Amino acid sequence: MEWSGVLSGAIEQGIGPSAIIYCLAAIGLNIHFGYTGLLNFGQAAFMMVGGYALGSLIQTWGWPLFPSLVVGLLMAVVLALVLGVPTLRLRADYLAIATIAAAEAIRQVLGSAALNDEFGGQDGRYGFVDGMRSLNFVPSGGVHFLGLDFRSYDFFIMIVGWTLALLLCGFVYLLMRSPWGRVLKSIREDEDAVRSLGKNVYSYKMQALVLGGVIGALAGIMSGLATSNVAPSDFATDTTFFTYTVLLIGGAARVFGPVAGALIFWFFISGLDLFFDKMTSGANPTIPASIMTDDQASLMRLIFLGLILMLIMIYRPQGIFGDRRELAIDAH
Amino acid sequence: MPTDTQPSSDTQSKKSDSILVADGVTRKFGGLTAVDVEHFEIQRGKITALIGPNGAGKTTFFNLLTGFDEPDSGEWTFNGQSLHGVPPYKVARKGMVRTFQLTKVLSRLKVIENMRLGATGQRGEKFFPSLFKGLWSGQEKENTDRAMDLLARFKLDAKADDFAGSLSGGQRKLLEMARALMVDPELIMLDEPMAGVNPALKQSLLGHVKSLRDEGRTVLFVEHDMDMVRDISDWVVVMAQGKIVAEGPPDTVMANQAVIDAYLGAHHDAALTHETEEEILAAAEAELEAEAEAEENS
Ligand SMILES: Nc1ncnc2c1ncn2[C@@H]1O[C@H](COP(=O)(O)OP(=O)(O)OP(=O)(O)O)[C@@H](O)[C@H]1O
Numbered sequence: 001m002e003w004s005g006v007l008s009g010a011i012e013q014g015i016g017p018s019a020i021i022y023c024l025a026a027i028g029l030n031i032h033f034g035y036t037g038l039l040n041f042g043q044a045a046f047m048m049v050g051g052y053a054l055g056s057l058i059q060t061w062g063w064p065l066f067p068s069l070v071v072g073l074l075m076a077v078v079l080a081l082v083l084g085v086p087t088l089r090l091r092a093d094y095l096a097i098a099t100i101a102a103a104e105a106i107r108q109v110l111g112s113a114a115l116n117d118e119f120g121g122q123d124g125r126y127g128f129v130d131g132m133r134s135l136n137f138v139p140s141g142g143v144h145f146l147g148l149d150f151r152s153y154d155f156f157i158m159i160v161g162w163t164l165a166l167l168l169c170g171f172v173y174l175l176m177r178s179p180w181g182r183v184l185k186s187i188r189e190d191e192d193a194v195r196s197l198g199k200n201v202y203s204y205k206m207q208a209l210v211l212g213g214v215i216g217a218l219a220g221i222m223s224g225l226a227t228s229n230v231a232p233s234d235f236a237t238d239t240t241f242f243t244y245t246v247l248l249i250g251g252a253a254r255v256f257g258p259v260a261g262a263l264i265f266w267f268f269i270s271g272l273d274l275f276f277d278k279m280t281s282g283a284n285p286t287i288p289a290s291i292m293t294d295d296q297a298s299l300m301r302l303i304f305l306g307l308i309l310m311l312i313m314i315y316r317p318q319g320i321f322g323d324r325r326e327l328a329i330d331a332h
Numbered sequence: 333m334p335t336d337t338q339p340s341s342d343t344q345s346k347k348s349d350s351i352l353v354a355d356g357v358t359r360k361f362g363g364l365t366a367v368d369v370e371h372f373e374i375q376r377g378k379i380t381a382l383i384g385p386n387g388a389g390k391t392t393f394f395n396l397l398t399g400f401d402e403p404d405s406g407e408w409t410f411n412g413q414s415l416h417g418v419p420p421y422k423v424a425r426k427g428m429v430r431t432f433q434l435t436k437v438l439s440r441l442k443v444i445e446n447m448r449l450g451a452t453g454q455r456g457e458k459f460f461p462s463l464f465k466g467l468w469s470g471q472e473k474e475n476t477d478r479a480m481d482l483l484a485r486f487k488l489d490a491k492a493d494d495f496a497g498s499l500s501g502g503q504r505k506l507l508e509m510a511r512a513l514m515v516d517p518e519l520i521m522l523d524e525p526m527a528g529v530n531p532a533l534k535q536s537l538l539g540h541v542k543s544l545r546d547e548g549r550t551v552l553f554v555e556h557d558m559d560m561v562r563d564i565s566d567w568v569v570v571m572a573q574g575k576i577v578a579e580g581p582p583d584t585v586m587a588n589q590a591v592i593d594a595y596l597g598a599h600h601d602a603a604l605t606h607e608t609e610e611e612i613l614a615a616a617e618a619e620l621e622a623e624a625e626a627e628e629n630s
């Protein structure tokens with residue numbers, strides 16, 4: 001691979017399907033965490049119920065695409081209610097514990113051998129995107145421009161995904177400039193103050209949890225559609241933490257934060273991957289195997305990602321779109 | 333009881349029109365009885381002061397009345413409706429709004445947004461209507477105008493577009509009071525509204541509090557500043573160790589030798605010092621013991 005391939009590969013990933021999935025998940029999480037201050041550590045669970053509803057309804061039960069999709073979104077509503085009803089009246093940390101535990105429990109159940117016939121165990125569900133492929137209008141040869149190459153279906157997913165992401169950003173913008181959004185932001189700041197002014201804090205938190213959860217499910221659905229597969233390993237705890245990373249890079253409580261965060265995160269993570277892969281591959285690698293083997297190189301991206309995260313937190317803790325003035329206040 | 337200027341049987345007849353009546357309200361924290369109020373009333377359209385040394389249970393009593401804390405026993409009504417078990421947001425909607433001793437401003441919201449939040453019945457606070465600005469912008473404009481008037485009253489209008497988190501301690505007190513007024517409450521309960529407010533502004537604030545009464549609102553406030561208490565209150569309730577130990581018009585309560593000696597100290601004008609508070613505590617303690625003994629003997 002040429003050096004230019006590293007750059008174009010990183011860009012392809014930066015705007016590709018993975019970035020879209022994390023962008024959508026982060027838009028949902030932004031409503032939870034960024035605007036309302038809800039500590040949801042189980043965004044992966046919302047993604048999972050969405051993705052699995054789609055995959056299993058189509059593959060196992062032979063449903064068509066659209067009804068499965070709707071059920072996927074409804075499952076997120078149900079999950080939000082199940083998690084929210086017992087915890088949202090309590091202190092913030094209860095939701096955190098409930099979500100992280102529920103996410104892992106759901107993953108274990110859906111991946112269990114006992115439910116192999118319904119959900120496919122560790123392999124999950126696959127090959128359920130015929131309905132989506134039939135909607136593809138992108139030329140079958142794929143799309144090539146500026147040295148970037150995308151396969152036809154991937155590019156179709158990108159068009160659908162980024163359109164969806166932008167529509168959701170518009171939706172979040174409309175909500176957050178309104179008095180409804182003001183109540184959410186106020187709850188993030190001090191929920192007792194909001195109560196003392198006659199607002200039903202519990203109801204607003206529930207609305208936020210449901211809304212952000214449904215958008216999370218949409219991310220899971222896109223993940224299933226993009227890769228033609230849903231498996232337990234796609235929805236592990238690190239999925240939630242990558243989503244937080246995306247959100248914090250872009251800037252929490254900013255409409256376009258998740259978009260910027262997803263682009264930057266995936267550009268760097270795949271760029272680093274390709275870079276170290278190139279440095280350590282071939283007959284005569286630039287970095288000799290005595291220093292680093294190509295197996296070790298694949299871990300370098302996580303090390304550098306950690307470093308980049310630290311640098312952002314130190315020099316731009318408010319994220320790309322954040323307002324430094326606001327952050328200064330946080331310190332009290 | 334020696335410090336009782338008004339035996340409770342005739343306080344009832346004196347207070348003909350009560351907006352809030354509480355009976356037998358108690359709250360224990362482990363072994364400590366923070367609140368043990370046999371009977372408490374607030375007269376409509378009047379300014380009532382609730383005073384007492386640190387740790388007397390004033391804030392806890394506020395929390396109980398407004399639903400932020402649950403009592404171990406007791407009943408209380410607002411405008412004749414029982415408030416036992418009513419959640420805080422419903423208490424506020426009924427027209428009883430409180431502020432906090434430790435201010436709770438919404439730091440990363442602008443001052444004006446803090447104010448707008450207080451307005452009631454906002455159409456834009458419902459999920460679907462919130463998406464369409466046309467449905468709520470008119471109301472938002474009215475609320476903003478009202479908010480700016482209130483901010484001007486509290487000398488905060490220049491700060492309207494600053495983040496509330498950038499305000500000083502005294503300014504936060506003012507913002508919280510102004511924000512509570514956005515709810516348009518019938519009864520406003522202020523927990524130490526003057527703490528940290530500079531003397532010049534304090535004077536004009538006293539005027540504002542009185543004007544609240546003139547607007548027909550009822551005010552209950554907790555305050556350690558005896559000048560303020562004497563100046564504006566119509567009725568003073570003295571709390572010590574969770575119990576109401578005296579009540580009456582300010583002149584009577586403050587002229588009561590026992591209250592003066594025990595609580596106000598030798599210098600009427602001086603704000604409470606630590607020592608005088610210790611004294612009242614000791615006095616109240618002695619009194620409670622005497623009472624307990626009397627009960628045992630009977
Ligand atoms: N959450 C709590 N847990 C345990 N004890 C508490 C709690 N809240 C209050 N107390 C205790 O109850 C008593 C009454 O406290 P409260 O805050 O009501 O006093 P206060 O009259 O408002 O005093 P101050 O004038 O200093 O504000 C104190 O002894 C306090 O330590």
Ligand SMILES: [Mg+2]
Pocket residue numbers: 390391392433523
């Ligand atoms: Mg107090």
